[in-house]
Amino acid sequence: MVEEIPGFAKVIPLEKLSKLEQGREEEVIQPLIELGYLQANAVADLNIASAIKQFRLEYTLAGLQRSFLNYYYEGHDDEIDLSNSLSGFELKLIHQLTNLDGEFNIRLQNGIGDLNIFTRVIHYRLNILGLFPFPVEEPFSYHTQKGLEKLNSWVNASNVLDLINMAGDISRLSKAVYFNPNFEEKIVFFEYQHKGHAEIFELKQDFLKKLDDVLPRKTEAFKKFKKDIYNKREKKRDYAWIDLQIADEFNSFLLRLLQVNQWIKGYYLGALDSEIRELTFASILDFFKIEVESGKVHLRFWEFVAHLGKGYWAFNILYFFQEMLEIESEEPTEEQSFYLLENELARQDDKNRAELEQKMDMAWDEINLEVKNRLLISNNLGLRIYMGAKSIMKTIGKKIHKLFSWIKSKVEAAFNLIKNLVKTLYKEIREGIKMFRHGMEFLFGRRRIITPDYNNKKLAIADFDIDCDSVFILSNGISAQVIGEHTEKCLYYAKSLNFSLKLVGKVMNWALNLSNPLSWSILSVKIAWLFKDLVKEIFNKISHTKKYQFV
């Protein structure tokens, strides 16, 4: 049961705290599937428990627990059963591992036969990019090397580890692909049957003209396209040549990269499969509509895509990447985006802000329901939520002014973006508030740690004062094992206070100097950012081991 936060019951109401708990189960299940600990077609309590056990074993062996020592606290309630769920720090860890924003670097070279948490991350990254069609939980193998070699042929990384980490940083990977000479010659083709879209985006002169503008030299592909597709009537076009282009691995990879970019930026919520179907097509359209609305008025969708007949399409990928990378370079940093969001919330009057909060709560309900119903529908992650925050926060940064009006008027093109933003934001808020609560409970008197030994009806108690004087009481004859368990718990408690009290200090410093009235949404966004920033600070300090690095 969720309890009030001491001293903050009015600003952080119970109903808000309860709402934040929604959807957490799916946030645990999805990455467990992504890393191969759990099979999508066998999600049951028993399997989740065994997947979590294996995950715990592997992250401990990899030494990853060390990085989270100061963020280890599980909550005061000794009755919480974590055999079937992840603690706050574990959830953060597994989301970091499956994050594609370049925030987790592997620094350990793996070889054939290795199987550990890092090989799972490597396979997951390759799998996301469509380059490892095997179970993620398989050992590092010839197939892994083949996938890496294939990727390297398109990006030219400086070494294997650089390549692996590039695969975990989609923005960097996209740039590397963009600057590859092969890319300059590329027109992407795909099949997509949609009568309405086919009519609207029929091949026009504008498409060829833009292709002519952006391709740095007139390649064979361009000449062929002009001669046998553009200059021919629909019936006479060389569809066999298009089929050959579609079968090309680089063509598929670029479609996948496009899909993954759409996914991490919050426009796309479907399966990652390199196939352009209605959801992917709609997400690209949404991206354009939103960018045009946000000031990129020169963008015309029909200059990027063209229907060539019989459900075959051409995509001017070079132009798309050019624009996408330019948009990315203009985006604010993640920190600036949080700050802009906080400021924009503060600028709203109470009525507007309440309306916004209500609409965002509705989006939260919707996305959680959608995830619950669709996450495993195809046994192949038919709906995947991206668990990183950096890309989506950067995406919305420049659009904050517009975003609020989109939220209020439920603009269709911004549906996915808003739902994704809310999912990302509320997830960070929930975990941040847990640590904030931990600190506040310490200050407001809940400073007792109890370890029971049910079998022998004995117990150990540690009682801390606010100034940290402590009294430690043990039942006569209590076993050394229980004592050890208890002191370890107390030590973790003390270490986690380092994190939570620092968070409380930062929040309070900000709040005490605030010139505007404090509201739920402003406070929660602030806690979310300060929490995220503090986690990052801890990572930077202690995670420079030989095996991995949090960035």
Add this chain to the structure above:
Amino acid sequence: MADNDKVNTGFGKFKDKIAAAIEDLSSLQVSTYTGDLVIEGKDLITTGDGKPVKFNTKSILDHVQKQGNIKFKLVGYTYIDVDSDTVNFVKEDLTEDDKVLVEAHKTMVQASQESRMAFLNLVKELIKGKF
């Protein structure tokens, strides 16, 4: 400071707490006791087949506080002054079992020092930018 009643109610209490704690930061005291503490009766909640599932913390602690006749023996006591002067007391004639308790006491001192450091970090964050 913000003129905000809703917040000030919580913040007022917060500031009082911090001020009270700061007054007592000049020393750190850690005490370890053993005593006749048993979980039973209504303090222990069991399943139908008698398997313990949880216990009633509040009831146990009420019991400890109200029952003046529970005898506690001091195992270890540590006092650390602000200038790092330290006083350590450890029970005499340690048995093998007692040695475990003394080790536990040492860990508790470490935990208290960590907590103190955390509290100082909180104060540091609060006064950041004020000077």
